[in-house]
Amino acid sequence: MTSAALLDTAAAPLAPQDLHRALMHGPLSQGLHYLGERWTVAILLGAFMGTKRFEGWLSLLGIPRATLSDRLRSLCQLGVLERRDSSGSYHLSPAGLALYDAVLMIWDWERRFGGRDLAMPTTLVHQPCGHAFTPELTCRHCPAPAHLHRLRLELVPSSGLTPPRLPPATRQRGARMGDSAHTARMGLGLRVDRWALLCVAAVMLGCHHFSSLQVTLGVSSAVLARRLAALVDAGLLHVDADRSDARKRHYALTPASHALLGYIVCFDHWAATHLTHCQPTIAPVHADCGTLFVPTTACSHCHSRLLPREVTGLRSNALLQDSPLSP
């Protein structure tokens, strides 16, 4: 069954103007504004793998010094990392630790679709059960695994408040989708940046045509055309003639973009919970239990909830760190 077929089972389509407010002014967009940059995701993954020092990230990621110092400063300002002045080491704060589910989801995506072998453990081992595992997206209220077609995506009515103006985020110097000379050195997110994730989320919310995508994402038609073409090239969208109107093009998820659901919902939930001035705008209801869906991750072997201290990363059959992931 294709993802498009799954989405066809959804209730009445949501109005693109309402979707624009929910998506572009909501936690996902605001969170990605601060943390969606590729190096930032790689630095966070490094922190969960046990990296605590500047030199550690330098050797792990091959990141330029100035960029690393800039990103670490931003992560500290955001309250995701804390710097201990006595030792000069960096530690994940409680808000940073709460990003674990989202980081596991992007690790799983990179392993399956990213084709990268840099800066990433190839295997994660769950200490309580002793097995290598893949993280599974699950519901906090019931044991059923979460799938897109089992989530009813509802919008939270607008509070009437105007969204805060976002201060400038860290810039991606020269990094654009498809800029292989730049991205080849990165360990994560070759094809996935903030804009790609917002576009994939819009398709998940039911926007399948150019016109609804344009209203939802709020960009000019020239910009949207260029970006959609890049997403199709990158294997993140599938485009076809619309079955009901051959003049229209129908955009659908591919297996690679469908698999971004876990990262998108975990990150949206984190931003709504941990960023100031951020309120949830999309309230998914889990069809299996009928409650508001709160995402979490579980071990594919024993199905227990995954906690940072109980997971060890392995790379190329060698222990990456000599202790389990720890803050």
Ligand SMILES: [Zn+2]
């Ligand atoms: Zn449930």
Ligand SMILES: [Zn+2]
């Ligand atoms: Zn387990």
